[in-house]
Amino acid sequence: MIRLIATLAATAAALPVLAQDDWTAFHGDLAARKYAPADQITPENVGRLQRAWEYHTGDLSDGSGDLPPTVWSATPVYANDTLYFGTPFYRIIALDPATGSEKWSYDSQTRLEALTQPALKNRGVAYWEDEGAEGACARMVYLGTMTATLHAVDADTGEPCAGFADNGILDVNRWNTTNDRWPLSLLQPPTVVEDTLVIGWAGKDWAMSEAPPGTVFGVDARTGERKWTVEFIPDEIRPRTGTANVWTAMSADPELGLVYIPVSSPSPNFWGGNRTEDIPLATSVTAVDVETGEIAWSRQLVHHDIWDYDTNAAPTLVDLDRDGETVHALVQTTKQGLLYVLDRETGEPIFDWEDREVPASDAEGEQAAPTQPFPTAPPPTNDPEAWPGVWWLADLVSFGSCSRRAEAMRYDGLYTPPSVEGTITYPATAGGMQWGGGSFDPETGLYYVNASRVVQEYRLIPREEYEDITGDSGAEQGYSEMEGAPYGFYLMNFNNWAGMPCWKPPFGTMTAYDLAAAEKVWEKPFGQIQRYGFYMPKSWGTPTIGGPVTTGGGVIFIGASIDARVRALDAGTGEELWWDNVMAPSVSNPAVFVHEGEQYVVFVAGGNSILKPEVGDQIVAYKLPPE
Amino acid sequence: MTHPRPVFLSATVVAALVGLGFSVWSYGAPMTGIDDTAGPILTALGHAGIALCAVLFLVMARGRAAWAGLGLLAALLTSVAGFMLMQPGITLSALVALGTLLIGLLLGDTA
Numbered sequence: 001m002i003r004l005i006a007t008l009a010a011t012a013a014a015l016p017v018l019a020q021d022d023w024t025a026f027h028g029d030l031a032a033r034k035y036a037p038a039d040q041i042t043p044e045n046v047g048r049l050q051r052a053w054e055y056h057t058g059d060l061s062d063g064s065g066d067l068p069p070t071v072w073s074a075t076p077v078y079a080n081d082t083l084y085f086g087t088p089f090y091r092i093i094a095l096d097p098a099t100g101s102e103k104w105s106y107d108s109q110t111r112l113e114a115l116t117q118p119a120l121k122n123r124g125v126a127y128w129e130d131e132g133a134e135g136a137c138a139r140m141v142y143l144g145t146m147t148a149t150l151h152a153v154d155a156d157t158g159e160p161c162a163g164f165a166d167n168g169i170l171d172v173n174r175w176n177t178t179n180d181r182w183p184l185s186l187l188q189p190p191t192v193v194e195d196t197l198v199i200g201w202a203g204k205d206w207a208m209s210e211a212p213p214g215t216v217f218g219v220d221a222r223t224g225e226r227k228w229t230v231e232f233i234p235d236e237i238r239p240r241t242g243t244a245n246v247w248t249a250m251s252a253d254p255e256l257g258l259v260y261i262p263v264s265s266p267s268p269n270f271w272g273g274n275r276t277e278d279i280p281l282a283t284s285v286t287a288v289d290v291e292t293g294e295i296a297w298s299r300q301l302v303h304h305d306i307w308d309y310d311t312n313a314a315p316t317l318v319d320l321d322r323d324g325e326t327v328h329a330l331v332q333t334t335k336q337g338l339l340y341v342l343d344r345e346t347g348e349p350i351f352d353w354e355d356r357e358v359p360a361s362d363a364e365g366e367q368a369a370p371t372q373p374f375p376t377a378p379p380p381t382n383d384p385e386a387w388p389g390v391w392w393l394a395d396l397v398s399f400g401s402c403s404r405r406a407e408a409m410r411y412d413g414l415y416t417p418p419s420v421e422g423t424i425t426y427p428a429t430a431g432g433m434q435w436g437g438g439s440f441d442p443e444t445g446l447y448y449v450n451a452s453r454v455v456q457e458y459r460l461i462p463r464e465e466y467e468d469i470t471g472d473s474g475a476e477q478g479y480s481e482m483e484g485a486p487y488g489f490y491l492m493n494f495n496n497w498a499g500m501p502c503w504k505p506p507f508g509t510m511t512a513y514d515l516a517a518a519e520k521v522w523e524k525p526f527g528q529i530q531r532y533g534f535y536m537p538k539s540w541g542t543p544t545i546g547g548p549v550t551t552g553g554g555v556i557f558i559g560a561s562i563d564a565r566v567r568a569l570d571a572g573t574g575e576e577l578w579w580d581n582v583m584a585p586s587v588s589n590p591a592v593f594v595h596e597g598e599q600y601v602v603f604v605a606g607g608n609s610i611l612k613p614e615v616g617d618q619i620v621a622y623k624l625p626p627e
Numbered sequence: 628m629t630h631p632r633p634v635f636l637s638a639t640v641v642a643a644l645v646g647l648g649f650s651v652w653s654y655g656a657p658m659t660g661i662d663d664t665a666g667p668i669l670t671a672l673g674h675a676g677i678a679l680c681a682v683l684f685l686v687m688a689r690g691r692a693a694w695a696g697l698g699l700l701a702a703l704l705t706s707v708a709g710f711m712l713m714q715p716g717i718t719l720s721a722l723v724a725l726g727t728l729l730i731g732l733l734l735g736d737t738a
Contacts, residue, residue: 530660530661532664532665532666532669533660533661533664533665533666533667533712534666534708534711534712535711535712535713536711563660564660565660581657581658581659581660583657
């Protein structure tokens with residue numbers, strides 16, 4: 001339940017904004033601001049923050065047994081005086097937010113097979129309520145599965161809602177009529193816009209050329225009936241390519257009736273010789289009418305994407321004061337480290353874009369786009385002109401191997417195409433900014449975002465040679481088969497033999513932007529690398545997955561770092577104010593809400609093998625101790 | 628009259644055993660953030676080494692310079708390791724062991 005507590009007179013945002021105690025959506029609200037107005041916890045008292053409770057789901061696997069490993073990136077939903085979340089074993093659990101005791105749980109009984117991902121993944125659940133209605137299924141919780149089913153249960157009891165699809169289970173895969181190379185995995189919860197569920201899906205776009213074409217479905221929240229479908233791959237090229245799907249969160253502006261969709265790249269990720277035609281909706285941010293599914297506008301952020309630069313985060317909707325006028329804008333973060341600020345009514349850039357010439361491909365059959373769009377402002381989180389360079393310490397430890405490998409590879413700035421000799425790619429598919437996106441404080445107009453500074457090696461491997469290499473085509477890092485392409489692919493962090501990054505630190509940052517002025521307010525290394533238990537200097541920072549939440553108390557809460565710590569930062573300065581160790585890296589955004597008059601901050605510690613091979617099943621709630 | 632060197636070297640042993648305890652505890656305690664890692668195993672070995680060197684220095688007639696040197700080196704490295712593990716218990720006990728060992732060695736055998 002969203003309550004209108006107050007109209008906030010924002011300095012940057014001219015429009016009133018809703019204040020809320022709840023956290024009813026994946027990113028807190030439909031604007032994906034990741035902002036909680038709660039102000040009990042401040043920079044002055046956050047040091048006293050204590051664990052209120054912790055809960056272990058038991059749903060974890062490190063991959064050493066019969067089950068694949070788990071990647072748990074859920075952000076809990078707080079609604080109906082209950083905390084709801086999904087697990088990587090595809091269960092829904094409802095907890096008492098004050099005590100962490102279980103109210104009910106629901107088991108989808110889905111097969112625990114990593115059909116489209118290297119791991120069993122879940123990012124949580126969605127919540128909907130039928131305004132004014134009472135009784136069974138007047139409030140529902142939705143959970144997607146790897147096998148493409150969407151389960152709807154009563155929010156009070158956890159019982160399946162018989163009136164939704166087939167006794168509470170919607171088989172989304174039946175709408176995949178083009179090819180059935182794999183199921184449309186529902187790992188990200190649907191985005192609930194009034195009475196419509198907007199559903200995207202995940203697949204394995206690194207594995208093959210022909211793949212299910214990207215689709216997003218609008219579904220009736222009560223019945224599960226499909227209202228509309230948006231398709232992102234033109235009909236005529238579907239036999240040769242696919243995906244351009246939507247695997248991450250979306251945002252929406254109910255007043256404009258638009259849902260904002262971050263669309264990923266076409267398949268296969270790193271070779272485009274099979275799809276040299278324009279695919280204008282791929283790697284884009286696209287606005288769609290939430291009632292009809294018609295495309296209102298679309299902006300392609302990468303032409304002919306051959307880097308896996310999926311648009312990977314829900315755009316954050318912000319109202320900016322520009323020259324005395326309020327501009328309804330959105331901010332789209334990217335893996336490339338570029339921030340695009342657009343008018344969310346028209347899709348026009350708020351700050352000018354430039355089409356800059358970019359390097360040509362030297363791989364036979366590839367036709368890289370001659371130009372790419374670069375925003376002139378705000379400044380990027382990662383330098384598009386130069387990678388950080390060889391780190392003397394890693395080079396020393398590797399007896400000069402880092403330097404020799406760097407010299408042997410191709411690098412001509414951002415958008416250097418993958419090549420047979422190897423390409424230094426920075427930022428690469430690991431980012432830049434990841435799918436946690438940024439958070440926006442409407443009171444100050446500041447936007448906070450974490451970014452990784454990871455250099456990766458991209459290498460095309462001729463098919464005959466690839467066949468001789470034993471590779472795991474399902475892995476997100478390492479070898480990708482790219483079936484149907486004349487090349488296989490090798491992707492790995494540019495590390496030395498000891499696992500040290502060959503590039504200079506910092507490896508991750510946290511940045512605050514004044515969006516109206518389009519400038520950085522502060523930028524600091526974020527997180528600490530931990531190896532064998534030893535913490536490296538703070539100035540090195542860490543790569544991150546997950547994102548921040550900002551609060552009305554002037555505190556940023558964030559996990560995301562490789563060191564399995566959750567932190568509180570001063571929103572004004574970026575200074576680290578508090579931290580706690582959790583079971584595994586917290587690779588999602590936290591949830592912040594007020595329950596029975598007390599402010600809670602809840603982190604899920606689930607881990608992600610991309611950061612480190614550590615899994616968790618822990619959910620931890622923090623609050624201030626009694627005075 | 629009590630000789631100061633055995634007193635200080637005994638204090639070194641006690642501090643190192645306390646550090647050993649902290650290391651073992653850290654290895655098993657999830658809230659430390661270093662559980663199940665190699666770090667606390669190394670500091671446990673370091674603390675055990677400090678204690679052993681101090682005892683051998685006291686009881687052995689030969690090779691005392693080597694035991695003293697090894698003990699100091701182990702204490703120094705364990706202090707640094709404890710600091711990098713961000714474990715005050717391990718670091719502080721290693722620093723106390725280092726300090727008492729150093730003082731004990733400087734004082735000599737006589738009262």
